Amino acid sequence: MKTYLVTGGAGFIGANFIHYMLNRYDSIKIINVDKLTYAGNLENVKEFEGNPDYHFVQADICDKSLEDVFNKYDIDYVVNFAAESHVDRSIEDPEIFVKTNVLGTLNLLNLAKKSWSVGDDLYKEGRKFLHVSTDEVYGSLGDTGFFEESTPIDPHSPYSSSKASSDLMVKAYFDTYKLPVNITRCSNNYGPYQFPEKLIPLIINNCLKGKDLPLYGDGLNIRDWLYVEDHCKAIDMVINKGNPGEVYNVGGHNERTNIDIMKTIIHYLQTHVDANISEKLITYVTDRKGHDRRYGINPEKIKRELGWVPDTNFEDGIVKTIEWYLTSQDWIKNIEDGSYQQQTYVNVQE
Numbered sequence: 001m002k003t004y005l006v007t008g009g010a011g012f013i014g015a016n017f018i019h020y021m022l023n024r025y026d027s028i029k030i031i032n033v034d035k036l037t038y039a040g041n042l043e044n045v046k047e048f049e050g051n052p053d054y055h056f057v058q059a060d061i062c063d064k065s066l067e068d069v070f071n072k073y074d075i076d077y078v079v080n081f082a083a084e085s086h087v088d089r090s091i092e093d094p095e096i097f098v099k100t101n102v103l104g105t106l107n108l109l110n111l112a113k114k115s116w117s118v119g120d121d122l123y124k125e126g127r128k129f130l131h132v133s134t135d136e137v138y139g140s141l142g143d144t145g146f147f148e149e150s151t152p153i154d155p156h157s158p159y160s161s162s163k164a165s166s167d168l169m170v171k172a173y174f175d176t177y178k179l180p181v182n183i184t185r186c187s188n189n190y191g192p193y194q195f196p197e198k199l200i201p202l203i204i205n206n207c208l209k210g211k212d213l214p215l216y217g218d219g220l221n222i223r224d225w226l227y228v229e230d231h232c233k234a235i236d237m238v239i240n241k242g243n244p245g246e247v248y249n250v251g252g253h254n255e256r257t258n259i260d261i262m263k264t265i266i267h268y269l270q271t272h273v274d275a276n277i278s279e280k281l282i283t284y285v286t287d288r289k290g291h292d293r294r295y296g297i298n299p300e301k302i303k304r305e306l307g308w309v310p311d312t313n314f315e316d317g318i319v320k321t322i323e324w325y326l327t328s329q330d331w332i333k334n335i336e337d338g339s340y341q342q343q344t345y346v347n348v349q350e
């Protein structure tokens, strides 16, 4: 039985990963370590409460006493999702991004290294440290081309800079100590349990409440969207089959402008929920500082080497996502009854 230490498993992608793994494999154990920041929500993994193969530990990944978790469980794989993940928040307050994303990752690397060590640069068989990173570390693309694994790192926001820094630290632990690591760099995810500060859930939620839909800048920035379950599938494959020390880009060639995303959601809700939901809700607001123009992933390496292919196309994925939010209004309400307040915007429309 393999034991996974999943950090950030009460957040969006981490929770989806726990669902993906525990619903797919009978003989695995998952230890979910999460600090439960504003973005962490135990509702996301509620169905596993009481499951003998699932344990939750509330802890900060920066905390050195996490060594107790490594001592208590014989950890085979560390899957590091825990992070401050929202670009707009990083622009307002970068410090916590450095603390969690860089120092937290460094702490986990040290704990894994110590726990798995059986001699100088030698580790127990079959261990892996999988660091979940992002395509944002590559910076921004022009109209053509894609991010390759060989694309130089060129982050722009405090968020992406902190992720790039943590990636470099993970690489250093492979290059220096031969710790068996992989890094995945995925494009924008969407799907169930995504915190409603991010574009897709924010738009769904605001449409349902008849609120303005804030569109940054000219609305023509491009993101490459992947259904979250396909990201989870990729991570599972990289843990099991990825060559130690390698980076794998993950994406499904699904580039859309932000305005196109908004219109897709509006039209679905207009047709299926309320005819009054219309494009009139779209409100141009001041642009995000340093706003990356275009992301686009070349996923050929993970396809060729590991046989990964995405299963869900955007047309199906966005409907599944919207339907999930429609049936999860209590989930949103609990978040809004807590401390979450939507950020304010400067309207730039005449």
Ligand SMILES: NC(=O)c1ccc[n+]([C@@H]2O[C@H](COP(=O)([O-])OP(=O)(O)OC[C@H]3O[C@@H](n4cnc5c(N)ncnc54)[C@H](O)[C@@H]3O)[C@@H](O)[C@H]2O)c1
Residues within 6 Å of the ligand: 007, 008, 009, 010, 011, 012, 013, 014, 033, 034, 035, 036, 037, 038, 039, 040, 041, 059, 060, 061, 062, 080, 081, 082, 083, 084, 085, 086, 100, 104, 132, 133, 134, 135, 163, 185, 186, 187, 188, 189, 190, 194, 195
């Ligand atoms: N969302 C995306 O589109 C996307 C795409 C590519 C990569 N990623 C990466 O995937 C990972 C997960 O992203 P997400 O969107 O699920 O984020 P999220 O913000 O939804 O969840 C982050 C989780 O980490 C926990 N956490 C934060 N700080 C912590 C700390 N110090 N100690 C322990 N737990 C802590 C939070 O409580 C939360 O449960 C991140 O590393 C992010 O950089 C995200």
Ligand SMILES: Cc1cn([C@H]2C[C@H](O)[C@@H](COP(=O)(O)OP(=O)(O)O[C@H]3O[C@H](C)C(=O)[C@H](O)[C@H]3O)O2)c(=O)[nH]c1=O
Residues within 6 Å of the ligand: 085, 086, 087, 088, 133, 134, 135, 136, 186, 187, 188, 189, 197, 198, 199, 200, 202, 214, 215, 216, 221, 222, 223, 258, 288
């Ligand atoms: C919240 C919001 C966003 N936007 C724009 C800004 C971006 O061009 C796009 C998506 O924004 P969002 O904040 O949802 O996601 P990104 O900034 O691309 O970052 C996300 O994808 C990467 C890969 C991660 O690694 C991040 O963790 C994840 O948050 O919509 C708007 O126009 N209006 C809004 O209200």
